[in-house]
Amino acid sequence: MVATDVEYKVRRQMEAAKSLLASLREQGVEDDAELVVDTIEGETNLVEAIDAALAQIDECEVQTIGLSAKIEAFEGRKKTIGARADRLRALIEQAMLATDQDKLKLPTATLSLTKRAPGLVVINEADIPVEFWIEQERPAPKLDKKALTAALREENAAIPGATLDNGSFSLSVRRK
Template sequence: MPTDTQSLPSPRKPRRDISIAFDAAREIEAAKVLREQIAALAGGDDEFLRDTLEGEVDFEGLCGRLVASIGEDEALAAGLKTYRDTLGQRIAAMEKRADEKRVLLLTTLEISGRPGITTTTGTVSTRPVQPKLLIVEESEIPSEYWTPQPPKLDSAAVRNALKDSKSVPGATLSNGGKTISIRRA
């Protein structure tokens, strides 16, 4: 014969069902908010929106697509930075080459004794250049030639003092916040 406690349903089961339902409702709401925020982020870019949300209706699927999209954006940004650096190196090399060609033209004109030359692509002429300032020993230059500079805040020192629980009038630390960490599968 069952005892009174054996015939009663387990008190945990209803709580668990409520908990599952609550978690599911939270995920549905989170998915809805995530979809709305992705749509706002797309800013009318239907291709971005379609690529990000294509076929995803559940929270985990949306998050997975968003993680993939973040990876694509980061890869594109890294590629563009590399391309920008490569272009910068090419620009510098071309500028150096142009300067070397100018020196070659100047040397050629000086050797020939001519002040200039006119060609079908342009006229080249020599002209004097003002002397450039060369600082040999900065510490020996008198103070009258110096411009006073306003003090510059040492943000790292202020942050460290506040972290060490020291009071710094006019400064405080923020509450921080949260960020995400993405580990690629």
């Protein structure tokens, strides 16, 4: 960490005040608190250096608040840009599906569509049979989504409270 000018001044004045205090102790006047305070204030610039340090603390806090506001603004932008990219990906997927293309070679990238397996959709947990729940001490039994999904896929049967979706497509982009 790099010491600032203010830090240097506080350290320097602190050392001068310590030296002055040691001298006062040798003279036997350390019991007179008012004299010690007045002497340190009169012979050093410690109070002014501390005041400058407090001003710098205030400035640091103001900058921290300002930077936090900027970070929030950038986080908002980041979400907006991410959502735009997601919409564009979905649009590319739709265009490839509409034109029956599972692979598209472009000068800058190769795009591939792959079908994903149907995923679990929980409609109502209360209706799901007990055999798909894992007992736990706390807080409550946990739904075994893996077993439930496997049962729905293997048996191709209806299980109350859950079903499989139609599956989806995944767009892979390999950049050149």
